[in-house]
Amino acid sequence: MVDSAQSTVVGPSILVNGNLQGDEDLLVLGRVEGSINLTKTINIAESGIVKAEITVRNAVVSGVVVGNITASDSVEITEAGRMVGDIRAPRVIIVDGARFRGAVDMGDMEAPRASAPLPARTTDRPAMAKSVKAAIPASTSKASTPTPPPMAKAVPVAKKPMPPPPPPRKAEPPPRAAEPVAVPVAANKKLKKKVVVKKKPG
């Protein structure tokens, strides 16, 4: 009766409710609810539904997952996969067509920087700076201290993101503009109030 002697299968009509742990691959064609703790790979097939806290080395989601996945290696959501929950893994692959809602935490970003992702990011940055103004504040907030001069030079292009960094140096025009505007308003209010007060006593 045992077709696949070395791997664990939860068949399509099976419901497992509780804690599942082990040191081998798990293929889920049915339902598992509770928690899953494996030192190897969990494969959730298209017919599989998992509502559980999942801790594994690798996870491949082609079915439905509701719950958080923590993987020591990778999490992949395939084209047919649907997931709601948070993912924590050094490698996260979400394929086109997959549906996912939740947070992704790839942990220490140092390891990936050393390999391939970094060059891609550097190439993206210049394009982002030229085209997208909104991208500038995010990048500046993270790396504002190392590259202040380029920021100041780039400032004229994007006036809105500038406010936070400029104040010490060239922020004078905006503050002046802001101050006069604020002062007159306040003054007018005060005058009006004073007038009213004067009228009342008078």
Next chain:
Amino acid sequence: MANTVIGSSIIIDGEITGDEDLVVQGTVKGKIQLKESLYVEASGKVEADIETQNTEVSGEVTGNITASDKVELKTQCRVIGDIKAPRILIADGASFKGNVDMDV
């Protein structure tokens, strides 16, 4: 039809229900409820109440077994608990402690 297999290194603490055969090579604690057959293999350990159509035990079972058809205790198996089924087979070499109810 895909077989459901609980591999030898797997431990399930909870409840398993379903409409298909289940092969247990690992450990299951809690409850097993099937409309088909349960096979507890030599490496399998079940600490659960079992409700199935057929149950075949070659490993260890601690708990009550209720089957609508048949319970078979094979050689080398160890079973502690009550068995209730119309047909009950206990092979030579099987260890068993508990009550047998064949609904006579």
